[in-house]
Amino acid sequence: MFTFLLICTLTSLLPLGHASLPLVINTWPFKNATAAAWSALQSGGSVLDAVERGCARCEMEQCDGSVGYGGSPDESGETTLDALIMNGDTMEVGAVADLRRIKNAIGVARAVMEHTEHTLLVGESASVFAENMGFIAEDLTTNKSVNIFSEWLKGSCQPNYRKNVSPDPSKSCGPYRPKATWKQSKRARHANIHAHDTIGMIALDRDGHVAAGTSTNGLTHKVPGRVGDSPIVGAGAYVDSLAGGAAATGDGDVMMRFLPSYLAVELMRAGVDPSAACKSAISRIKRHYSEFFGAIICANTTGHYGGSASFLTRRRNWEKLDIPTLLISIPGITY
Numbered sequence: 001m002f003t004f005l006l007i008c009t010l011t012s013l014l015p016l017g018h019a020s021l022p023l024v025i026n027t028w029p030f031k032n033a034t035a036a037a038w039s040a041l042q043s044g045g046s047v048l049d050a051v052e053r054g055c056a057r058c059e060m061e062q063c064d065g066s067v068g069y070g071g072s073p074d075e076s077g078e079t080t081l082d083a084l085i086m087n088g089d090t091m092e093v094g095a096v097a098d099l100r101r102i103k104n105a106i107g108v109a110r111a112v113m114e115h116t117e118h119t120l121l122v123g124e125s126a127s128v129f130a131e132n133m134g135f136i137a138e139d140l141t142t143n144k145s146v147n148i149f150s151e152w153l154k155g156s157c158q159p160n161y162r163k164n165v166s167p168d169p170s171k172s173c174g175p176y177r178p179k180a181t182w183k184q185s186k187r188a189r190h191a192n193i194h195a196h197d198t199i200g201m202i203a204l205d206r207d208g209h210v211a212a213g214t215s216t217n218g219l220t221h222k223v224p225g226r227v228g229d230s231p232i233v234g235a236g237a238y239v240d241s242l243a244g245g246a247a248a249t250g251d252g253d254v255m256m257r258f259l260p261s262y263l264a265v266e267l268m269r270a271g272v273d274p275s276a277a278c279k280s281a282i283s284r285i286k287r288h289y290s291e292f293f294g295a296i297i298c299a300n301t302t303g304h305y306g307g308s309a310s311f312l313t314r315r316r317n318w319e320k321l322d323i324p325t326l327l328i329s330i331p332g333i334t335y
Contacts, residue, residue, distance in 0.1 A: 021208065021303050024050060026201040027249040027295060030067075033058040037203055048110065050203040051085055051213035055106040058199045059215055066197035069103045070142030072217040074224045075160065075174070077149040079140040079217050081105035082231040085113060088210035088239035095120040095231040101137040102130040106215045109231070111135075120231060152221055160221055161253075198230050200237055200247025200297065208301045212237035212245045212261075219252070228252025234262030243269035244301050246278065250294020250310075258285050264298050274298035275306025282308045 024037045037054030041047070059068035059081075066072055073079055083105035084095040094113025097120065099105050108130040112121050121129055131137055152158070153173065162169035165176035198216035214230040214237050229235035229252035236252070238261035239245035246264035248255055260281035267277035278296040285292055295309035 021204055021206045023204045023299060023303055023305065024054065024201070025297050025299055025305050026054065026199055027247060027297055028064065028197055028199060030058050030063045030199055032061060033063065033199055033201070037201060041203065041205060047203040047205050047209050047211035048085065048087060050205075051201050051211045052106050052110055054201045054203070055083065055085075055199055055213045055215040056104055059103060059105060063199060064197040065144070066217060066220075067199050067215050068105075068217060069138070069140040070145045071148075072220040072222070073141075073145045073149040073152075074218070074222045074226070075157070076224050077141075077146070078224070079145050081140070081215070081217050082227060083109040083213070083215040084231045084233065084236050085109045085213040086211060086233060086237060086239050087113070088212070088241035088245060091240065093119045093233045095233065096126045096130075097122045097227040097231040098126070098225060099130070100124060100127045101140060102127055102135050103138055103140065104135060106213055108133070108135055109213070119233065122227070123225070148220065157221070161219070161223055161226075198228075198236070198249045198252070200230075200249050202237075202239065202245040202247055202297065202299050204245070204299060204301065204303070208241060210239045210241045210245045210299075210301060212239040212247050214247060226253075229256035232256050234259040236261065238262045238265050240265055240269070241301065244274065244299050246281070246296055246298045248294060248296045251289075251292050254289050254292045255285060255294050258288075260285060260294075260296055264296055268298060268300045273306065274300050274304050275308065278306055278308035282310050286310055 022041045024034055026034055033054045036057040037050040040050040040053045062068040062070055069079060081099040082097045086093045092113050094109040096105055096108050102108055111133045157173035160169050162176050164179055166179050198214055200214045202212045204210045216230045218228055235256040237247040243265050246261040248261050264277040264281040267280055268274060278298045281296050293310055297307040299305040
């Protein structure tokens with residue numbers, strides 16, 4: 001393990017890695033999630049089982065406050081969840097966004113994939129679907145999320161993600177209305193650096209089958225109804241058992257515009273190694289948004305893996321863990 005301080009904006013590349021299959025990698029140092037996925041594979045479960053159990057562990061443990069219930073309240077104080085799961089053999093995808101009252105978002109995403117012909121369900125209708133599928137409706141609010149929301153209100157609703165509205169969103173809470181006249185401008189973004197800690201996970205078994213999943217409670221203080229990159233196929237994650245898989249974490253509103261996970265997988269399909277594929281996907285975003293922050297992890301079907309990240313002046317930590325012979329949690333990033 002090593003830690004260093006970034007003193008400027010840069011794109012950091014994880015060195016090329018290789019491991020014998022099976023393989024589990026995920027974003028952030030969510031070790032228990034990685035261990036749960038690894039255990040599923042070791043006990044004979046499928047790669048879909050591994051991804052679902054790994055992400056579900058993070059949902060249960062409320063990883064870093066940015067996954068699962070009780071975190072990232074929106075402008076109304078409500079916590080909602082987004083998740084995605086993808087099968088690299090069949091290219092089937094199940095996803096949910098703006099999910100309410102249901103803690104197991106990754107489980108509902110898998111139910112969408114296995115019990116409907118659809119790919120994505122959203123909002124209240126997704127919650128009703130989940131209840132019909134047997135998921136328990138529960139309050140996703142906790143004392144912590146209530147306190148986060150209360151402090152935000154006391155601080156004149158800062159930060160928020162409004163622009164070109166009245167009253168001035170940099171000084172006041174809403175309700176907001178469009179300005180009668182306005183000049184296009186870029187508002188400085190002041191997102192909490194821990195507001196984007198989505199878990200993205202890729203699992204490969206010994207036969208090269210691959211699956212990926214994501215789960216998050218989204219961006220803290222988001223506009224109600226906002227959906228980021230996590231439940232969007234090709235953005236939050238993408239897999240193809242003929243090429244490999246990729247998963248992303250970071251500023252979802254920017255990253256989803258570039259489908260970085262899809263791009264990385266297509267580059268690996270063309271023979272690019274995983275580290276370089278991830279770096280190319282990040283670099284494409286940085287050409288348009290030089291100050292965005294995010295990361296991508298990649299793995300191909302031969303067991304090579306890599307990652308690339310773009311962060312601003314913050315503390316980094318890349319971490320490798322072996323349990324019992326191979327268990328990788330990358331990138332492990334701390335501040």
